[in-house]
Amino acid sequence: xxxxxxxxxxxxxxxHEFSSITERLRKSLSSSNAVAGVNSIGGVSGGGxxxxxxxxxxxxxxSEFNKRASKIGYGIHHTSQKLAKLAKLAKxxxxxxxxxxxxxxxxAVIKQDITALNSAVVDLQLICNSQNESDSVxxxxxxxxxxxxxxxxxxxxxxxxxxxxxxTMRTENLKVHENRRQLxxxxxxxxxxxxxxxxxxxxxxxxxxxxxxxxxxANDSSSSSPLFQRKHADTESxxxxxxxxxxxxxxxxxxxxxxxxxxALHNVESTIHELGSIFTQxxxxxxxxGELAIRIDENxxxxxxxVEGAQGQLMRYLxxxxxxxxxxxxxxxxxxxxxxxxxxxxx
Amino acid sequence: MKxxxxxxxxxxxxxxxxxPVILAxxxxxxxxxxxxxxxxKQFIVFVGxxxxxxxxxxxxxxxxxxxxxxxxxxxxxxxxxxxxxxHYPVRSAFSVLNKVMDEYQKCFGDSWRTIQADSxxxxxxxxxxxxxxxxxxxxxxxxxxxxxxxxTKIILHKxxxxxxxxxxxLDSLVEKSSDLSAASQMFYKQAKKTNQCCTIL
Numbered sequence: 001x002x003x004x005x006x007x008x009x010x011x012x013x014x015x016h017e018f019s020s021i022t023e024r025l026r027k028s029l030s031s032s033n034a035v036a037g038v039n040s041i042g043g044v045s046g047g048g049x050x051x052x053x054x055x056x057x058x059x060x061x062x063s064e065f066n067k068r069a070s071k072i073g074y075g076i077h078h079t080s081q082k083l084a085k086l087a088k089l090a091k092x093x094x095x096x097x098x099x100x101x102x103x104x105x106x107x108a109v110i111k112q113d114i115t116a117l118n119s120a121v122v123d124l125q126l127i128c129n130s131q132n133e134s135d136s137v138x139x140x141x142x143x144x145x146x147x148x149x150x151x152x153x154x155x156x157x158x159x160x161x162x163x164x165x166x167x168t169m170r171t172e173n174l175k176v177h178e179n180r181r182q183l184x185x186x187x188x189x190x191x192x193x194x195x196x197x198x199x200x201x202x203x204x205x206x207x208x209x210x211x212x213x214x215x216x217x218a219n220d221s222s223s224s225s226p227l228f229q230r231k232h233a234d235t236e237s238x239x240x241x242x243x244x245x246x247x248x249x250x251x252x253x254x255x256x257x258x259x260x261x262x263x264a265l266h267n268v269e270s271t272i273h274e275l276g277s278i279f280t281q282x283x284x285x286x287x288x289x290g291e292l293a294i295r296i297d298e299n300x301x302x303x304x305x306x307v308e309g310a311q312g313q314l315m316r317y318l319x320x321x322x323x324x325x326x327x328x329x330x331x332x333x334x335x336x337x338x339x340x341x342x343x344x345x346x347x
Numbered sequence: 348m349k350x351x352x353x354x355x356x357x358x359x360x361x362x363x364x365x366x367p368v369i370l371a372x373x374x375x376x377x378x379x380x381x382x383x384x385x386x387x388k389q390f391i392v393f394v395g396x397x398x399x400x401x402x403x404x405x406x407x408x409x410x411x412x413x414x415x416x417x418x419x420x421x422x423x424x425x426x427x428x429x430x431x432x433x434h435y436p437v438r439s440a441f442s443v444l445n446k447v448m449d450e451y452q453k454c455f456g457d458s459w460r461t462i463q464a465d466s467x468x469x470x471x472x473x474x475x476x477x478x479x480x481x482x483x484x485x486x487x488x489x490x491x492x493x494x495x496x497x498x499t500k501i502i503l504h505k506x507x508x509x510x511x512x513x514x515x516x517l518d519s520l521v522e523k524s525s526d527l528s529a530a531s532q533m534f535y536k537q538a539k540k541t542n543q544c545c546t547i548l
Contacts, residue, residue, distance in 0.1 A: 260438045264489045271496040278503045285510050292517040299524035306531035313538035
């Protein structure tokens with residue numbers, strides 16, 4: 001133990017120890033091919049390079065393993081970044097400038113990445129297993145490698161799950177946009193009287209519905225109500241100008257008529273269901289409150305009993321106060337005693 | 348939500364056909380200016396004839412004409428046309444037309460097939476129907492049921508709110524009554540104590 005007693009005595013220099021041990025181990029390694037000691041020393045020194053010939057293969061295994069694991073981790077990180085970008089894209093899609101192509105490209109890329117990463121993780125696991133089966137590793141190394149593989153697998157799984165969520169969100173968004181588009185492309189067979197649909201010449205409707213719907217949708221939020229009222233005022237003059245504006249569109253309505261009836265029936269049925277559930281909830285609440293009422297009742301009875309008892313006590317007290325003859329005698333005695341004492345002292 | 352006119356016409360199913368013949372006519376043009384009313388009536392007649400001519404038998408059609416929706420239902424050559432505004436639900440419109448058609452057939456049987464010229468006599472049922480069915484709920488039972496169910500739901504919601512309030516009040520009552528019973532117990536104990544303690548004095 002060389003303790004440097006010079007300026008800084010806060011550390012101990014054990015370099016000699018270290019070099020002696022490595023010498024010793026090198027000799028023992030070449031005979032017994034044990035890796036554990038080297039590895040642990042490598043860990044202790046934090047980067048000490050030991051090149052024992054017999055241990056090269058297992059070290060190579062280990063570093064190969066580490067390299068692959070780090071590559072996979074890197075790949076997973078990249079994929080999750082791309083996934084975040086995809087999620088942002090999917091969330092912000094509006095009806096009009098839909099970056100469908102980009103989204104699809106990105107989706108394909110991410111899918112490829114995920115499959116590649118999957119296969120890489122499987123390979124890694126195989127390596128880890130084969131390594132563990134060879135006897136020349138310590139239990140620490142094997143647990144370490146299995147932990148690493150499990151960690152990578154978990155991360156990959158979470159990435160895949162996020163990917164799936166993003167895809168479902170995208171399909172929902174698409175559905176919502178479809179609905180909205182249907183709502184705003186004003187074909188005549190629509191029941192939902194949408195006051196925001198401007199009354200334009202419907203002859204162009206089928207061809208230009210997509211180009212019609214954006215302007216009404218975008219512009220009408222500000223100008224819809226004055227427009228609508230103006231239209232109403234114009235109705236009176238317009239029947240006279242019919243020839244110029246006559247627009248007619250025959251829409252086959254049989255199907256939608258039946259469908260609308262079916263839909264209405266469904267609505268009625270579901271409303272009735274809801275009403276039923278509301279009633280049951282109501283019943284539950286009322287019964288719960290009934291229990292509260294019972295509790296209140298008990299409390300009041302308790303109070304009544306207590307007050308009656310107290311009243312009885314006070315009556316007894318009153319009686320004992322008001323009619324105690326013995327009390328009078330006692331007072332008399334006390335007075336006479338005082339008189340006696342007084343007389344004694346004076347006379 | 349307004350019905351402006353109801354027309355019953357006889358449609359020939361021949362494609363070269365003459366214009367359909369009007370069998371009954373009821374219009375409500377009160378919201379037009381006085382001098383426009385006649386023109387509007389003529390216009391209604393014309394459009395009604397055109398639409399009825401173009402409605403194939405046993406089919407329902409809806410045509411958007413300026414601010415009106417013109418609904419027509421052709422059954423076996425008897426065609427009922429209704430002029431409604433855009434807010435009037437389409438389904439109710441067709442149930443109105445159905446009702447009018449059934450009523451007409453009940454009243455007049457098949458005699459309408461022989462009529463060749465526009466009949467100008469008013470049919471009181473049609474006028475009544477026009478006023479009655481201004482509210483789509485009258486014609487369409489489903490709509491009425493839906494409306495009543497919605498009202499019931501609102502009432503139930505209010506009921507549940509008031510039951511919740513009642514619950515809160517009951518809660519406060521429970522607390523007060525338990526306080527009261529505790530206080531009365533203390534009172535009783537005090538009374539007993541004053542009674543037990545000084546029997547001498």
